[in-house]
Amino acid sequence: xxxxxxxxxxxxxxxxxxxxxxxxxxxxxxxxxxxxxxxxxxxxxxxxxxxxxxxxxxxxxxxxxxxxxxxxxxxxxxxxxxxxxxxxxxxxxxxxxxxxxxxxxxxxxxxxxxxxxxxxxxxxxxxxxxxxxxxxxxxxx
Amino acid sequence: xxxxxxxxxxxxxxxxxxxxxxxxxxxxxxxxxxxxxxxxxxxxxxxxxxxxxxxxxxxxxxxxxxxxxxxxxxxxxxxxxxxxxxxxxxxxxxxxxxxxxxxxxxxxxxxxxxxxxxxxxxxxxxxxxxx
Numbered sequence: 001x002x003x004x005x006x007x008x009x010x011x012x013x014x015x016x017x018x019x020x021x022x023x024x025x026x027x028x029x030x031x032x033x034x035x036x037x038x039x040x041x042x043x044x045x046x047x048x049x050x051x052x053x054x055x056x057x058x059x060x061x062x063x064x065x066x067x068x069x070x071x072x073x074x075x076x077x078x079x080x081x082x083x084x085x086x087x088x089x090x091x092x093x094x095x096x097x098x099x100x101x102x103x104x105x106x107x108x109x110x111x112x113x114x115x116x117x118x119x120x121x122x123x124x125x126x127x128x129x130x131x132x133x134x135x136x137x138x139x140x141x
Numbered sequence: 142x143x144x145x146x147x148x149x150x151x152x153x154x155x156x157x158x159x160x161x162x163x164x165x166x167x168x169x170x171x172x173x174x175x176x177x178x179x180x181x182x183x184x185x186x187x188x189x190x191x192x193x194x195x196x197x198x199x200x201x202x203x204x205x206x207x208x209x210x211x212x213x214x215x216x217x218x219x220x221x222x223x224x225x226x227x228x229x230x231x232x233x234x235x236x237x238x239x240x241x242x243x244x245x246x247x248x249x250x251x252x253x254x255x256x257x258x259x260x261x262x263x264x265x266x267x268x269x270x271x272x
Contacts, residue, residue: 040228051265
């Protein structure tokens with residue numbers, strides 16, 4: 001396809017570079033769907049179990065035993081991986097659609113990635129910490 | 142950099158008559174963004190549990206308050222809506238149900254279904270079904 005006619009949707013910069021796409025354009029789209037499918041059963045599990053331990057239920061000892069349960073810990077780890085990835089990709093699409101200044105957009109895309117990476121690692125560490133702190137003391141539900 | 146070509150633009154929300162199809166779509170984005178904020182709250186939750194009973198107390202006090210409970214219900218509804226509409230999108234990705242009639246039928250189904258499911262779960266909880 002010629003890049004020089006007036007009906008081209010390529011930007012002048014894209015035309016000047018002439019290197020075409022990075023060929024990973026559908027990567028995020030595909031993994032957004034994969035994480036969505038993974039999150040479907042996980043979210044149903046969390047929605048069903050959340051009322052047992054979220055406020056106004058007030059029972060810290062029971063809460064840590066519930067979270068340290070191997071099944072719950074694993075569900076949380078998978079949920080954090082899939083969920084925070086899904087959230088980061090989703091927010092990225094929103095930034096790309098609504099932030100038009102190129103510099104601001106790049107800064108926000110970076111901050112988005114850093115924020116979800118930091119949050120995700122913190123949440124993962126918390127689950128693993130709680131789980132190991134109660135090692136051997138968590139009967140299966 | 143200034144965009145000087147005649148690229149197609151996304152439809153401008155304010156010049157279109159609201160339709161169920163466009164509203165369910167924008168709500169998917171709004172609930173998704175709300176749930177992304179929920180990820181921050183979830184990290185606060187897990188982090189406070191990790192730090193101990195004292196740190197958890199701060200989290201608990203906020204989320205046991207009226208504002209906190211309203212937020213939790215909001216996130217519950219947003220999650221149920223986003224899940225149901227997400228399934229709808231996955232079917233569309235497989236080219237199933239891509240027509241006006243199904244889009245409207247499933248659109249109303251997820252709007253009222255999400256409200257019914259989240260309200261039912263909240264009432265179950267208030268009624269003490271969860272012990």
